[in-house]
Amino acid sequence: MKVTKEKKGMKEELQMSVFLLVMATLCTLLLAFGNSLYQKALAEREKELRMDILRTFQVPFTEETFFSDFNNAVEIEKDKRTTYYFSRGESRQVAIITAGSGLWSEIDIFLVVDIGAMEIQELRVLSHGETPGLGGRIEEDWFLDQFIDLDISDGVKIVMERTNVPGEVDAISGATRTSNAVMIMLNKALDGVASMSQ
């Protein structure tokens, strides 16, 4: 009597283990498939970004020879959370992708700097998760357009009120910490450019 009970318990436990094992394997396979799709999409996105960089550097390229075109035209430097794409051509330009901590989230910024004139030519927020309507306004044109052709030889200053010192832009009211985060990120990236291009 006792033996059969034990046997029954053993059988039930075996069934449970097999069931969980099979389920876990199926789920893992599904997730591996999902991850491979995601990695493919990431690689695609990276390539599109690199094409954008070549376009801003005005380097001609073709779809087939893209990798060699890119490597001939661009020199990549990495520094912690920032990647610099220096142009090897005549125009002394550098494209920068930098990540930094905002108030809630990681902010990714793309910018193109003219090293000769020390001016920002292009500035885009690639992604962020800041408060919509407050810090989230860093992606709006009125904020980003302030940086274009700005004299940044002394870095960027995001201020409440402008005082005619070069390099100043208006902060977003109600989003002081996000504004400061953007300022810190940009200045770090620009410091990097200054030290690397010498």
Place this chain on the structure above:
Amino acid sequence: MGKIAKSRGVSYFIESLWYNNATFSMVLGICSALAITTNLLNALVMGISVTVVLIISSTVISLLRSIIPERVRIITFMLLISTFVIMVDFILKIYLPPVSKALGPYVGLIITNCILMGRAEAFAIKQPPYYSIMDSLGSGIGYTLSIMVLAAVRELLGAGSLFGVQVLGESWAGWGLLMIPSGAFFVLGFYIMLANMIQKRFINRNVD
């Protein structure tokens, strides 16, 4: 309303959509409802994600209900739900990267959304797939509509826009309070009060 003959599936649907509305009646899934309702687009995407995961997981659990060993059913729910949630997360990351970033960790946290475990344990494990699908469709749409009405108020008054389109004019000064999670508590409390009043006053319901 009660007199009209309804099929069982439809009545399960209405039951979960309105009488047992996850957010306003049962106050489940509040964490995400407070966090992501700052604008309508995020709320819509979140609602659809939850609905999709809910329907898939309920269907699978309902189909497997006879072979899921009772003692490990909760682990099985977790395993299935988390797999489907991560798949939805991948899909959002691939096709809607900005929205995915704005939702942040809350897509992953659908796993711990009480609505999913609740419907799995209370309904799907006992009922055939058709009823489970109707039930989860009701719960999912109920959740989506609830967070949409929350988001509508918050986005309209907080930013003056709906779905990112400015409707209250450029001069509208946003109510910053509504944009932070504590503002969501006020709106949610107001809606729960409203839902209770409607249910008490206008619907004489025969409790079975």
